[in-house]
Amino acid sequence: MNDKNKIITGLVIFFLVVLFPFWFNLIFGAADASTAPEPELTEKAEKAETCVAETEHMRTEHMQILDQWRDTVVRDGQRIYVAENGKEYDPSLSNTCMDCHSNKEKFCDRCHNYASVNPYCWDCHTYPEETE
Amino acid sequence: MNVAYLYSLIAVVVLGLIAYAGVEAAGLDVLFGVVIPYLALIVFLIGFANKVLDWTKSAVPFKIPTTFGQQKSLDWIKHNRFDSPYTTGQVVIRMLLEILLLRSLFKNTRVGFGKGQRIAYKWVVWLWLFAILFHYSFFVVVLRHLRFFAEPVPFFVSFLEKIDGMFQILLPNLFLSGVLLLGGALLLLLRRVLLPKLVYISKPADYFPLFLIIGIAVTGLMMRYLDKVDVVRVKELAMGLATLQPGIPEGGISGLFYVHLFFVSILVAYIPFSKIMHMGGVFLSPTRNLANNTRAKRHVNPWNYPVKTHTYEEYEEDFRDKMKEAGIPVEKE
Ligand code: HEM
Numbered sequence: 001m002n003d004k005n006k007i008i009t010g011l012v013i014f015f016l017v018v019l020f021p022f023w024f025n026l027i028f029g030a031a032d033a034s035t036a037p038e039p040e041l042t043e044k045a046e047k048a049e050t051c052v053a054e055t056e057h058m059r060t061e062h063m064q065i066l067d068q069w070r071d072t073v074v075r076d077g078q079r080i081y082v083a084e085n086g087k088e089y090d091p092s093l094s095n096t097c098m099d100c101h102s103n104k105e106k107f108c109d110r111c112h113n114y115a116s117v118n119p120y121c122w123d124c125h126t127y128p129e130e131t132e
Numbered sequence: 133m134n135v136a137y138l139y140s141l142i143a144v145v146v147l148g149l150i151a152y153a154g155v156e157a158a159g160l161d162v163l164f165g166v167v168i169p170y171l172a173l174i175v176f177l178i179g180f181a182n183k184v185l186d187w188t189k190s191a192v193p194f195k196i197p198t199t200f201g202q203q204k205s206l207d208w209i210k211h212n213r214f215d216s217p218y219t220t221g222q223v224v225i226r227m228l229l230e231i232l233l234l235r236s237l238f239k240n241t242r243v244g245f246g247k248g249q250r251i252a253y254k255w256v257v258w259l260w261l262f263a264i265l266f267h268y269s270f271f272v273v274v275l276r277h278l279r280f281f282a283e284p285v286p287f288f289v290s291f292l293e294k295i296d297g298m299f300q301i302l303l304p305n306l307f308l309s310g311v312l313l314l315g316g317a318l319l320l321l322l323r324r325v326l327l328p329k330l331v332y333i334s335k336p337a338d339y340f341p342l343f344l345i346i347g348i349a350v351t352g353l354m355m356r357y358l359d360k361v362d363v364v365r366v367k368e369l370a371m372g373l374a375t376l377q378p379g380i381p382e383g384g385i386s387g388l389f390y391v392h393l394f395f396v397s398i399l400v401a402y403i404p405f406s407k408i409m410h411m412g413g414v415f416l417s418p419t420r421n422l423a424n425n426t427r428a429k430r431h432v433n434p435w436n437y438p439v440k441t442h443t444y445e446e447y448e449e450d451f452r453d454k455m456k457e458a459g460i461p462v463e464k465e
Pocket residue numbers: 270273274276277280304307309310311313348349350351352353354355356357361363366370389392393396399
């Protein structure tokens with residue numbers, strides 16, 4: 001009965017779809033995609049040594065901090081942010097974050113692209129022109 | 133009280149604790165992050181193939197399509213093409229409607245008393261609604277997860293993310309499908325917990341996959357919105373798996389992630405042995421995938437062995453003389 005061939009064809013197609021990541025990365029992928037691209041620090045950022053919070057915290061929570069900043073500045077009119085370590089900052093994406101991390105392409109975008117994250121912050125906020 | 137769902141719930145909770153403790157207390161990152169996921173995939177592939185190949189051996193002695201409409205008949209009788217398909221093309225369309233739209237769930241009815249003591253059949257849409265919500269959001273969530281397993285991220289994944297996150301609420305941006313998946317699974321569970329007739333026919337094999345999927349959705353949502361996981365490291369781990377260079381990324385990933393991954397591994401390995409095999413079975417349902425054309429075409433069971441026949445003509449050939457002697461009428465003199 002030729003149904004057997006039809007069923008096996010279907011099975012093979014199904015397996016090809018399920019195993020998509022394996023052949024897709026082999027054909028289209030970059031060689032070393034299992035290591036994330038390293039975000040680059042500007043000189044200014046290196047000198048500052050610490051961000052507004054610990055690196056490990058910033059890795060997962062930076063968007064929450066920005067969200068909180070938006071609320072305190074825009075809704076409560078508070079323009080001073082006191083960090084965990086007691087330092088005071090101007091809670092502003094463009095003026096504080098982007099002051100040190102002025103290299104959006106080599107800092108922000110590296111991880112965002114790798115993890116397919118498209119923050120719509122940039123729909124309104126501008127970022128400094130990349131300088132060579 | 134039906135203990136089937138309690139046992140299933142407890143089983144899922146215990147499995148979650150095992151993964152959490154295994155990683156956080158015993159440091160078994162490699163076991164839960166690499167070994168078990170690979171094993172699960174292998175069990176899935178072999179188990180799935182095995183099951184389907186076993187199905188190919190089933191006999192189909194009769195055509196048994198179930199029909200919901202007028203079969204093809206005389207020209208002036210209107211033929212219902214998709215409820216009683218006659219050609220292969222019509223069967224294909226019927227199958228597509230079934231698989232993509234879960235059409236037979238849409239025909240769900242409930243029997244009860246209408247006016248007075250009259251029996252009445254009422255159309256009940258809930259099962260279809262919950263099921264379609266659940267299946268499509270599951271599908272979208274799985275496709276979106278390809279952002280962890282493919283580099284560069286394929287265009288259709290970014291496209292889905294755009295649509296799924298179109299409301300631009302919460303941070304990180306809310307993906308509707310994740311919440312709908314949890315909602316759909318919970319509604320399907322509630323059906324089986326609250327409706328007495330359904331409780332009566334439900335087994336642990338019905339509750340366990342539901343609880344498992346609810347567990348996957350809850351841990352996934354937690355990782356995204358509450359106890360955030362470092363997605364860059366998750367991608368490193370996932371890409372390691374997908375490029376066959378597995379490893380645990382530097383700095384490690386939270387225990388919650390391994391609970392999510394362990395649940396998924398169990399689900400994947402469990403599929404070939406569970407009711408979830410309906411994903412393959414629906415294609416091979418003889419009540420759906422056969423044409424209702426037995427009046428026009430004879431269906432021969434392909435497993436019939438060649439039957440030795442001895443027709444009347446042959447019989448008469450053998451015994452004609454004796455029949456004539458005995459005065460029995462014969463057809464050929
Ligand atoms: C049956 C398969 C799976 C299902 C149904 C599932 C379900 C979910 C759901 C509903 C979420 C919530 C966020 C969202 O809507 O995207 C989520 C998030 C997540 N899942 Fe899964 N998951 C599955 C497989 C996996 C696998 C294999 C991994 C391993 C890499 C994984 C890693 C993650 C991570 C890291 C998150 C958090 C994402 C973020 O923070 O944006 N999931 N999952």
